[in-house]
Amino acid sequence: MQVIPVTSVHRGFGTxxxxxxxxxxxxxxxxxxxxxxxxxxxxAFQGEHYTYGPYLSPFYSPEIFGDSPHAWFGPKPSAxxxxxxxxxxxLILPFPGLFRFTCYYYRGAYYKAFWADPPxxxxxxxxxxxxxxxxxxxxxxxxxxxxxxxxxxxIAFLSYDVWLALWFTDPATGARxxxxxxxxxxxxxxxxxxxxYTWGCHVLRHVVGGRLDEVSKSPACDMAYxxxxxxxxxxxxxxxxxxxxxxxxxxxxxxxxxxVLSDPRFL
Amino acid sequence: xSQATFRIWRSQPGETGGFTDYRTEVSEGMxxxxxxxxxxxxxxxxxxCRWNCKAGKCGSCSAEINGRPRLMCMSRLNTLDLTQPVTVxxxxxxxxxxxxxxxxxxxFRVKQGIQRFQPRRPDAPDGTWRMAQRDAxxxxxxRTCIECFLCQDVCHVLRDHDKHDEFIGPRFFTxxxxxxMHPLDTAERLGDLKDAQGIGYCNITKCCTSVCPEHIHIxxxxxxxxxxRVVDRFxxxxxxxxxxxx
Numbered sequence: 463m464q465v466i467p468v469t470s471v472h473r474g475f476g477t478x479x480x481x482x483x484x485x486x487x488x489x490x491x492x493x494x495x496x497x498x499x500x501x502x503x504x505x506a507f508q509g510e511h512y513t514y515g516p517y518l519s520p521f522y523s524p525e526i527f528g529d530s531p532h533a534w535f536g537p538k539p540s541a542x543x544x545x546x547x548x549x550x551x552x553l554i555l556p557f558p559g560l561f562r563f564t565c566y567y568y569r570g571a572y573y574k575a576f577w578a579d580p581p582x583x584x585x586x587x588x589x590x591x592x593x594x595x596x597x598x599x600x601x602x603x604x605x606x607x608x609x610x611x612x613x614x615x616x617i618a619f620l621s622y623d624v625w626l627a628l629w630f631t632d633p634a635t636g637a638r639x640x641x642x643x644x645x646x647x648x649x650x651x652x653x654x655x656x657x658x659y660t661w662g663c664h665v666l667r668h669v670v671g672g673r674l675d676e677v678s679k680s681p682a683c684d685m686a687y688x689x690x691x692x693x694x695x696x697x698x699x700x701x702x703x704x705x706x707x708x709x710x711x712x713x714x715x716x717x718x719x720x721x722v723l724s725d726p727r728f729l
Numbered sequence: 730x731s732q733a734t735f736r737i738w739r740s741q742p743g744e745t746g747g748f749t750d751y752r753t754e755v756s757e758g759m760x761x762x763x764x765x766x767x768x769x770x771x772x773x774x775x776x777x778c779r780w781n782c783k784a785g786k787c788g789s790c791s792a793e794i795n796g797r798p799r800l801m802c803m804s805r806l807n808t809l810d811l812t813q814p815v816t817v818x819x820x821x822x823x824x825x826x827x828x829x830x831x832x833x834x835x836x837f838r839v840k841q842g843i844q845r846f847q848p849r850r851p852d853a854p855d856g857t858w859r860m861a862q863r864d865a866x867x868x869x870x871x872r873t874c875i876e877c878f879l880c881q882d883v884c885h886v887l888r889d890h891d892k893h894d895e896f897i898g899p900r901f902f903t904x905x906x907x908x909x910m911h912p913l914d915t916a917e918r919l920g921d922l923k924d925a926q927g928i929g930y931c932n933i934t935k936c937c938t939s940v941c942p943e944h945i946h947i948x949x950x951x952x953x954x955x956x957x958r959v960v961d962r963f964x965x966x967x968x969x970x971x972x973x974x975x
Contacts, residue, residue, distance in 0.1 A: 473889070478796045479793065479795065479796035479816045479818065480795060480796030480797060481795045481796065481810065481813070482795075482797075566933050566953055567933075569932065569933050570932065570933035570934045570935055570948075573932045573933075573934060574934055579885070579932065579934075580885040580889060580934065580936070583797075583883050583885075583934070583936035583939055583940070584793070584796055584797060584798060584821075584882075584883050584888070584936070586889065587885060587889045587890075590889075590890070591890075592886065592889075592890040592892070592930070593930075594886065594927075594929055594930035594931065594932050595929045595930070595931070595932055596927055596929030596930045597929070600932070601929060601964075604956075604960045604964045604965075607957075607960065607965065664949070664953045664954075664957065665957060667954075668953075668954060668957035668958075668961075672954045672957065673957070673958065673961060675864065675910055675911065675912050675914070676860070676861065676864050676912045677863075677864065677867075678861035678863050678864050679861075684863075694949065695949075697949075
């Protein structure tokens, strides 16, 4: 039987017979991720206006070294090289950053949006060569599981920040009192969305039960697998909501600290 | 009754081929396959088109409609913009035989290379096994595959990079997952998945999931779990260390 390789019919970057606006989704991802990376980088290098009252920006939490009262070990170590820029955020942001960078959802999204590999489904690519995640360097994406554990620890730190955001210092007496401000709610919502994203991670789903062929034989794993699977089904949604919330939380605290906004107290 | 134009790929064996426009009458409830049959009956009796059940269950009438891999029998005309010509072309990932018919035999050869189901020893003296329903449910999703090969067609590793010799494609990762995650199975497939079957080439763009007419969560439930099992076995030093103490 004679056959014709139909794959030679139309190739080339962007070539497709699709009628829909296939470029809108990768363009939106490109714009969204670029905006986030741009803002996060700018905010991380500022090194100021990251606290306001009991609030600590999630970009700067945990504050290992720093000048705010939230710092664990006080100011920047004296041994820090003078030529190296310092900001408390630079010490910790690489970990959640790499968790997201190696996340299965984001990988699929940015391969399309930033690398056009492919630009969209059934749309022609700009390159003929392809190694995927089969070889170096993208085989290193498999480190995602290690960053997942760090991200889970960060959820604990951020939850503790929400607890601290419930305790305000009375400027008159200096006493700490329970309260809820808009910033408390912003930080609380942020942790909820970050936890929903992190606990819906594909690797966590694998660890808690996916690795087992008979997960029903371990009731704890069975329940955890069901819960993580539920969140995993909305992984894309939580990936974007949490990205937006973490940026919004930093912006809110920054604007309050700069005096642009005032933080309303509800309690 | 109104009319619509169908821009259908026509080719003869040995020729490159091209699109030909056919204008035909369409009515409520028609699908693309109905229109193709009508064109066959009225204007192009030599138009080659593979089909069988006309109910989305045999997976025969796979094609690309307006550039999207779909089953012709499940593509209702009222979901398409009929003010413009509707393009109907063969799956681009497979060698073309004639018109809309492609040679998908590569898929059957790939399937033969996947380790067969090897159940553990029977659980009961009467030679039977016991397994929980929900453990069986997890792999049941993969068994709804109708082998339409739309996922293979849309996968850019095959479609644009022609990795047919190194990569088995989403259909067969789903098949391998159905066996690998089966509660009774004992066969070893992870080495093949990593090396000969090239699971690392998948870059999780989820195009396969988006075109599956059976709505199988190919990427999330089959490919990523298999990737994680491969990482457990071959790349993660911690799990390798833990295995030494088991």
